[in-house]
Amino acid sequence: MEKKTDSREAILARIRRNTQRVYERPDLSALEQAAIHYDDRVEQFRKVMHQMGGRAVLVQPGDDLNELIRQQYPDARRVASALDRVEVCGREQALTCPTFHPDSVACSRDLDGTDLAIVRGSWGVCENGAVWIAADVEQRAVYFIAEALAIVLDRNCLVDNMHEAYRRIDTGAYGFGVFISGPSKTADIEQALVFGAHGAADVTVFLV
Amino acid sequence: MSVGLFIPCYVNAVFPQVGVAAYKLLTFLGQDVVCPEGQTCCGQPMANAGFEDGAVQAAQHFESLFAGCDYVVGPSASCVAFVRGHYGDLLARGGREHFCAAEGRVYDICEYLHDVVRPESLPSIFPHKVSLQNSCHGVRLLHLSSPSERNVPYYNKLRDLLSLVRGCEVVEPERRDECCGFGGMFAVEEHAVSGRMGRDKVRRHMATGAEYITGADSSCLMHQNGIIAREKWPIKTIHIVEILAAGL
Amino acid sequence: MSTKHSVAAGRFLKGDRAVWHDETLWMVRAKRDAMSHSLPEWEQLRDAAAAIKNYSNSHLADLLEEFERNATAAGVHVHWASDAEEFCATVADILEAHGAKHLVKSKSMLAEECGLTPYLEARGIEAAETDLGERILQLMHQRPSHIVLPAIHLRKEEIGDLFRREGMHVDPGNNDQTYLTHAARRDWRHKFLEADAAMTGCNFAVAETGECVVCTNEGNAEMGTSQPKLQITAFGLEKVVPDRRSLGVFTRLLARSATGQPVTTYTAHYRKPRPGGELHFIIVDNGRTDILASPDHVKMLNCLRCGACMNTCPVYRRSGGHSYTYFIPGPVGINLGMLKDPARYSDNVSACSLCHSCQDVCPAKIDLAEQIYKWRQVLDGYGVASAAKKHLSQALEWVIDHPHLFGAAVRNAHLVNSLPHWLMYNRLNEWGKEHDMMHFPHESFSEMWKRGKVMPARTNKENDGEKD
Numbered sequence: 053m054e055k056k057t058d059s060r061e062a063i064l065a066r067i068r069r070n071t072q073r074v075y076e077r078p079d080l081s082a083l084e085q086a087a088i089h090y091d092d093r094v095e096q097f098r099k100v101m102h103q104m105g106g107r108a109v110l111v112q113p114g115d116d117l118n119e120l121i122r123q124q125y126p127d128a129r130r131v132a133s134a135l136d137r138v139e140v141c142g143r144e145q146a147l148t149c150p151t152f153h154p155d156s157v158a159c160s161r162d163l164d165g166t167d168l169a170i171v172r173g174s175w176g177v178c179e180n181g182a183v184w185i186a187a188d189v190e191q192r193a194v195y196f197i198a199e200a201l202a203i204v205l206d207r208n209c210l211v212d213n214m215h216e217a218y219r220r221i222d223t224g225a226y227g228f229g230v231f232i233s234g235p236s237k238t239a240d241i242e243q244a245l246v247f248g249a250h251g252a253a254d255v256t257v258f259l260v
Numbered sequence: 261m262s263v264g265l266f267i268p269c270y271v272n273a274v275f276p277q278v279g280v281a282a283y284k285l286l287t288f289l290g291q292d293v294v295c296p297e298g299q300t301c302c303g304q305p306m307a308n309a310g311f312e313d314g315a316v317q318a319a320q321h322f323e324s325l326f327a328g329c330d331y332v333v334g335p336s337a338s339c340v341a342f343v344r345g346h347y348g349d350l351l352a353r354g355g356r357e358h359f360c361a362a363e364g365r366v367y368d369i370c371e372y373l374h375d376v377v378r379p380e381s382l383p384s385i386f387p388h389k390v391s392l393q394n395s396c397h398g399v400r401l402l403h404l405s406s407p408s409e410r411n412v413p414y415y416n417k418l419r420d421l422l423s424l425v426r427g428c429e430v431v432e433p434e435r436r437d438e439c440c441g442f443g444g445m446f447a448v449e450e451h452a453v454s455g456r457m458g459r460d461k462v463r464r465h466m467a468t469g470a471e472y473i474t475g476a477d478s479s480c481l482m483h484q485n486g487i488i489a490r491e492k493w494p495i496k497t498i499h500i501v502e503i504l505a506a507g508l
Numbered sequence: 509m510s511t512k513h514s515v516a517a518g519r520f521l522k523g524d525r526a527v528w529h530d531e532t533l534w535m536v537r538a539k540r541d542a543m544s545h546s547l548p549e550w551e552q553l554r555d556a557a558a559a560i561k562n563y564s565n566s567h568l569a570d571l572l573e574e575f576e577r578n579a580t581a582a583g584v585h586v587h588w589a590s591d592a593e594e595f596c597a598t599v600a601d602i603l604e605a606h607g608a609k610h611l612v613k614s615k616s617m618l619a620e621e622c623g624l625t626p627y628l629e630a631r632g633i634e635a636a637e638t639d640l641g642e643r644i645l646q647l648m649h650q651r652p653s654h655i656v657l658p659a660i661h662l663r664k665e666e667i668g669d670l671f672r673r674e675g676m677h678v679d680p681g682n683n684d685q686t687y688l689t690h691a692a693r694r695d696w697r698h699k700f701l702e703a704d705a706a707m708t709g710c711n712f713a714v715a716e717t718g719e720c721v722v723c724t725n726e727g728n729a730e731m732g733t734s735q736p737k738l739q740i741t742a743f744g745l746e747k748v749v750p751d752r753r754s755l756g757v758f759t760r761l762l763a764r765s766a767t768g769q770p771v772t773t774y775t776a777h778y779r780k781p782r783p784g785g786e787l788h789f790i791i792v793d794n795g796r797t798d799i800l801a802s803p804d805h806v807k808m809l810n811c812l813r814c815g816a817c818m819n820t821c822p823v824y825r826r827s828g829g830h831s832y833t834y835f836i837p838g839p840v841g842i843n844l845g846m847l848k849d850p851a852r853y854s855d856n857v858s859a860c861s862l863c864h865s866c867q868d869v870c871p872a873k874i875d876l877a878e879q880i881y882k883w884r885q886v887l888d889g890y891g892v893a894s895a896a897k898k899h900l901s902q903a904l905e906w907v908i909d910h911p912h913l914f915g916a917a918v919r920n921a922h923l924v925n926s927l928p929h930w931l932m933y934n935r936l937n938e939w940g941k942e943h944d945m946m947h948f949p950h951e952s953f954s955e956m957w958k959r960g961k962v963m964p965a966r967t968n969k970e971n972d973g974e975k976d
Contacts, residue, residue, distance in 0.1 A: 059793075060588040063745065066797035067569040072806065074566040078559035080753060086549045100770065160735050161701040179547075179760070180770030190783050193734035196727050196774075214771075215756035223719065227582055227780020231759075233771050236727040240641035242664050243532050243657065244685035248693060249640055250700075251727020251774065267953050274946050276953035280962050287964035295957055308862055310884030396863035408541065409820060409868035411550035435534070439822045443861030448938040449511065450858050452518035453826050455942030456526070457861070486943025508965040 080215075089212040093178050094259060097210050100181040104234030105247050106255035108181075110207070113141040117258060118149045121202055124256055125168050128200065132163065133170035134189045138204055140260045154194035163191060169198035169252070173205035175220055176257065179213045182231035183257060186224035195230060201252035203232070207259040263291045264326040266334030266343075266366075268478070269301035275478045281505035282335040282369055288508050289377050296325040303350070304342035309445035312350065319343075319350040323359065331365050333372045335501050337398030337476040340368040345401060368402050369501055370476045374417040379424065386506045387427030390498070391465040392418055393475030393484070394437040404476060408437050418476060418500055425503055433464035442483035458487045466495050473497045512855035517827030525661065530825040532660070537819040539768025540869065547760075556757045558873035561810035564749050565800070571715040571748045572791060578718025579789055582780045587790045592622035595792045599624060599707070599740055600631050602788055606738050608633065608704035614722070614729030615639040616709030617655060617813055618744050618792060620835055635707070636699050638728035640692055647674060653829025655836055656766050656815035661828055664688065671695075706732035710743035711812070712758060713789070716751035719779040720789060723762060723772040730776050737785030741778060745791050746809040758812065761871035766814040799847055804882050808843050810872035815840075817866035817876055823859045832856045839866040839876040846883045851890045857883050 090096040094110060101108040109124070111117060117140050125131075133150035150170055157163055171194070173183035183203050185195060195201065211217050223229040236251030247253055263286060267279045286293045302322060303315025322343065326332045334340050343366050348358040359365070373379065394416070398404040405416035422430045441447065441457025448454075462484050465473045473484060473495060481497040488495060520526055544550045564571055576586045589595035595618075603611060611628065613619065613635050625635045625646075637643040641659035644667055645652055652658030659667070668683035676695045678688065708729045712721040720741045722729050733739045749755065763769040781787035799809055818824045818838030829837040834845030834853045842860060845853030857880060866876040939945075956962050 059590045059594060062590055063588055063791070063793045063797065064569045064572070066793070067572075067745075067800065070797050070801035071566055071568070072801065072803050075559070075562040077563045077750070078556060080556055080560075080757065083549060083552045083556050084756070086552060088547055088549065104770070104773075164697060164701055177771075182771050182775065191734070192782070193731070196731045196734055213756075214760050215753075218752045218756040221752070223717075223777055223779045226783070227719075227778075228782075229777045229779075230730065231771065231775040233773050236725070236773055238640045238689055238726050239767070240639070240644070240657065240659050241662075241667055241685040241688055243536070243660065244664075246686045246689040248690060249726035249728070250638065250693060250696075250731045253693075272953045274948060276949055276951060276956055279953035280956065283962050284965040288966070293964070295962070297954065297958070299954070308881065308884070310857075310887050312885045396861070396865070400864040400868060407865070407868050409544075409865055411544050411547070437865075439861050439863035439865065441822065441861055443863070446858070446861045447942075450514045450517065450823065450861075451938040451941050452514065452521050453823050453859075454861070456521055456826050457822050458942065460530075482946055483943070486939070486946060489944035490942070505965070 084215040087213045087215050088179055090178050093210040094207055096178040097176055101257060104181040105237060106234035108257045108259055111140055111258055111260045117145055121149050125200055128168035130166050131168045132166050132194050135170060135172055154189045154191045160191050160193040163193045163197045166198040168200045168202060169194045170202045171195060173203040175217050176205050176210045177214060177217045178210055180233055182233040184217060184221045184229060184231055186222055187226035187228040192228055196251045198252055200254040203257045205257050205259055261292060261330045263293050264329030264332045265293050265295040266332050267299050268334055268336040268339040271335060271478050274482060278335050278478055278499040278501055281501040284508045285501055285505040289379055302339045302342055304339060305444045316350045316354050319347045320354055331367060333367045333369050335369045336478055337368040337395055337402050337404060338479055340366055341397040341401040368476055370404055370417055370421060371402055374421055382424040382504060384425045384504055384506045385427050386425050386503045388472055389429040389470045390472040390474045391468045391470035392432045393473050393480050395475050395477040395480045396439050398476045399437045421504060431468040431470055433468055435464060440480045440484055442480050447483060458483050462487055462493060474500050474503055476500055511858040512833055513831050513859045516831035520828040520831050529828055533819045533825045536767060540765055540816055543764035543768045553757060553761055554871055554873055557761055557871050558810060560754045560757060561872050565746055565809045568745060571750060572745060574715040575713055575718055575748055582718055585788045589790055589792045591794050595622045595790060596624050596627035598790055600628060602740060603633055603705055608738060610703050611635045611705045611707055612638050612699055612703040612732040613707040614732055615642050618709055618742055622794060638732055639726060651835055654815060654818060655813055700731050700735045703736045705736050705738040707740045708733060710741050710747055712755060713743050713748045714752060715748055717779060719777050722776045725773045727774050730774050737782050740788045742790035742792055745793055745796050762812055762814055765816040765871040805847055805879055807874045808847060810874050811840055812872055814871060816869040820865045820869045823861060843876060843879050854887055854890060
């Protein structure tokens with residue numbers, strides 16, 4: 053233990069001794085002001101989600117979200133979700149399609165074999181399709197292990213770019229959050245793009 | 261106002277016609293041109309190879325040769341970039357100041373014509389299709405054209421100058437400013453990669469259907485010329501000043 | 509005058525993969541270009557990234573202390589390691605304290621740099637790579653040839669054969685990329701489920717929040733860290749950035765520069781241990797504080813490890829990652845290798861034509877080419893400058909120092925034309941391998957000038973006068 057303290061002090065001392073020219077902290081406000089923005093955020097978000105290999109579905113007033121999810125994932129048998137009610141276009145709906153709560157499993161490996169996870173997104177980013185998800189369950193594996201991921205996102209929570217997003221996000225009580233932009237992918241074999249590396253192979257964002 | 265004509269070593273030894281054309285072009289445009297005798301290499305080949313100390317005397321020599329000139333203008337972007345970028349350091353080691361660069365007096369000839377002389381017309385005629393060799397140091401150090409990597413509006417000073425030449429059709433190859441692989445000592449030390457880069461470059465120039473490869477650097481053209489001769493390919497190289505001075 | 513790089517590159521170019529390699533990586537660069545052009549503020553973003561890194565790297569002590577304070581308050585164990593040995597030992601100690609025998613790790617250049625996997629294996633701990641490319645290389649006992657596309661040198665056939673040798677459920681003769689990727693997804697899932705601990709590298713450590721940010725496309729780091737309850741995340745100390753506001757800049761640049769995507773699929777923020785679990789952050793020096801002391805090279809600490817400099821490098825694309833002697837190839841690797849051990853890694857310094865394209869793509873505006881130029885100036889001091897190159901340069905220098913002899917040398921240059929082909933090609937052997945010799949004219953410019961053969965043109969005015 054003593055050795056570790058020594059290293060800490062030694063490293064900090066080396067940094068202080070070796071640092072030469074000192075630079076000022078830059079002011080980012082001009083860049084953030086000039087950063088890209090979109091007149092029609094919903095349209096841009098749909099476009100970029102498609103580009104990222106996922107899809108965004110604009111839920112209409114009167115639509116039954118359960119119905120839309122089942123249409124998209126008719127074969128999903130094990131459906132995990134911590135959500136029981138969702139506000140769709142200003143009207144609350146009960147979410148009935150999930151079959152279990154992710155925290156009802158004994159351990160995280162029991163989530164293997166989940167066909168679909170339905171999770172809540174907090175913010176969507178129009179420049180890149182990233183959706184911020186702050187962990188709201190103990191078993192955060194649910195965001196990654198399911199074959200498909202359905203993200204429910206308020207269409208009023210779309211922001212233009214990452215500068216805007218980072219002003220708003222929070223990691224929440226579990227101290228974990230993640231931007232997810234479309235399905236898991238890799239191009240490690242001959243640069244051929246393949247969806248479904250380790251995480252969800254299919255992602256739909258339902259804009260409510 | 262006098263313009264010192266800087267003749268880089270390989271222009272002197274291998275491409276004297278480029279020096280002749282540069283002289284003609286500048287005098288035609290009313291410049292008072294002097295060409296100091298006893299010019300040598302600028303020292304870049306040694307410095308790029310890792311022997312910068314060997315270039316100190318070249319810098320001192322250059323400095324005294326051109327001391328009286330208001331401008332120093334040379335038909336070689338890379339050599340000019342070296343003088344501009346490194347002579348300050350080199351001369352400081354010898355305890356001297358770098359008047360030429362400090363006062364912004366060293367120019368590549370295309371840069372000088374485009375930015376300082378700004379001719380609106382030339383009587384030159386060159387009825388051929390030419391493919392631009394946007395050489396690395398010209399593009400990325402002297403800003404003769406917009407680098408393809410950067411998000412800046414397109415510009416190309418060579419293209420602007422060639423637009424004054426009657427009959428000259430200007431195209432650019434695919435990968436418009438990828439390195440041709442010369443790089444001085446690099447061409448010798450890494451000859452396999454350099455040769456491949458050169459052949460790739462010439463092929464892309466040929467794919468445009470151009471009859472000539474032209475640019476502001478005789479070194480890149482010399483490298484590609486050696487490859488063209490070896491491969492017996494149907495394309496020629498020509499320095500841009502030879503085109504601009506064609507018919508003067 | 510051949511360096512190990514030049515010899516290996518020559519071999520690579522003789523192989524049948526060279527053209528594919530160049531074209532494929534050029535395509536990645538083209539995607540990066542398209543991305544950069546899709547944002548009008550691109551160059552401003554690069555300026556901001558460089559400015560934040562310059563700030564962070566000149567306030568490292570304060571930022572790391574702030575990071576440690578915030579992470580500790582959130583229940584994270586923070587460790588400091590001075591060198592590779594201490595880093596590896598720290599990881600092993602944590603794992604052994606938990607009786608962990610199976611570690612899943614996501615790609616970490618730091619772990620690679622410090623030789624973590626062999627160290628753990630020697631202590632009886634399995635460290636399984638989980639990134640597809642990295643895992644393939646681990647099973648093949650090969651090293652990565654690119655920092656972002658580690659298996660870019662392999663063919664799908666070799667990978668299919670590997671999978672079959674490994675007993676994976678893969679049909680004979682089926683080497684389709686999607687098929688193989690999905691086989692790996694299926695067959696390797698149990699590695700995550702059975703792991704005792706997960707380890708990740710870190711793209712950004714945020715001082716303000718004490719969190720580590722990890723970016724992946726595959727979701728392998730995220731999958732790993734959500735199975736076992738023990739997580740270790742390690743980073744080189746230059747990864748610390750002031751705040752989340754800076755992340756807005758870096759996350760916009762990283763994936764666009766690296767692979768030409770708008771963002772990585774996953775950008776995970778680790779701030780607290782999982783309930784009932786442990787989270788360990790290890791801050792590693794391993795030579796980085798020495799880099800701080802070098803004004804010529806301190807900007808290397810700006811590096812985001814995006815690999816854009818490799819994709820644009822005309823030499824890297826044509827020589828392949830394995831032709832470099834340092835584990836990181838390309839412009840970034842040439843420089844980092846020299847900072848690690850100049851005598852040992854000097855063979856890579858030749859692998860640069862000084863085209864400066866790397867500097868133009870670098871999202872953190874590192875002066876990569878200028879630093880390579882500077883390394884060349886000191887090679888002689890390490891006794892590793894090529895003797896032949898040195899002689900050639902000395903000869904040139906001597907000639908330059910004696911202008912009258914330079915004149916004589918040039919005067920005789922035309923003799924080259926009449927020399928027998930083979931003799932000429934032996935004298936300038938390496939040039940002659942790729943080129944026909946240049947034709948030296950009988951008169952140099954300086955001779956023509958002296959003899960009054962260089963004529964001025966009639967000026968514009970004279971011509972105008974003639975018209976009148």
